[in-house]
Amino acid sequence: MDIKQIQELIKFVSRSGVNEVAIEQQDFKITIKTNQTPTVVHATVPVAAPVPPAAALAAAPQAVPATAETKSAAPSAAEDTSKYITIKSPMIGTFYRSSSPEKPSFVNVGDEVSAGKVICIIEAMKLFNEIESEVSGKIVKVLVDNASPVEYDQPLFLVEPI
Structure with missing residues (x-):
C-alpha cells in the first residue's frame, strides 16, 4: 500500500463517520482510529449587577432611524x-x-x-x-x-x- 492509498483511506474514514478501520495484507497492517466523541466545553458567563430602572432608562441608547444608506448596505453584503x-x-x-x-x-x-x-x-x-x-x-x-x-x-x- 503506497502513501496515496493511505491518504485516500484516511479521507474515507473521516468522511464516513466510521470509528475504526483495520486492513491487513501479507506483510502490511494498518489501523486507523478516530475519536469522534463530542468535546464538551464549559464556560462561565459573568453576571452584570442589577441596574435600577430609572438608571437603565437613562443609559439606554436612543433608537436611530435607518437611513437609505444603512438599509441598502445589508442586502448588498449578502448578495456579494x-x-x-x-x-x-x-x-x-x-x-x-x-x-x-x-x-x-x-x-x-x-x-x-x-x-x-x-x-x-x-x-x-x-x-x-x-x-x-x-x-x-x-x-x-x-x-x-x-x-x-x-x-x-x-x-x-x-x-x-x-
Whole structure:
C-alpha cells in the first residue's frame, strides 16, 4: 500500500463517520482510529449587577432611524457572498497556509487559482495532505487562521469564479 492509498483511506474514514478501520495484507497492517466523541466545553458567563430602572432608562441608547444608506448596505453584503464559491475542507486536521513556517503561503487574498493548484495543507494523523483547488477563480477571503484545527466540510476559502 503506497502513501496515496493511505491518504485516500484516511479521507474515507473521516468522511464516513466510521470509528475504526483495520486492513491487513501479507506483510502490511494498518489501523486507523478516530475519536469522534463530542468535546464538551464549559464556560462561565459573568453576571452584570442589577441596574435600577430609572438608571437603565437613562443609559439606554436612543433608537436611530435607518437611513437609505444603512438599509441598502445589508442586502448588498449578502448578495456579494452568494456569488462566491466556497472551498471546504475534505477532512479533519490542522490547516496550514504554507508547506513550512519560513515559506510563503500557497495562496493569498487576490491571487488567482486554477483547478488542481495546491491552496493549502491539512495535517491529519501526521500526514500532510496537499489540498488542491477544484475551481478556477480569485481568492476573495481566507476563512481559517494558519495552524488552526479544521473539521470536515468546514469552509476554508471564498473564491470569485472567473
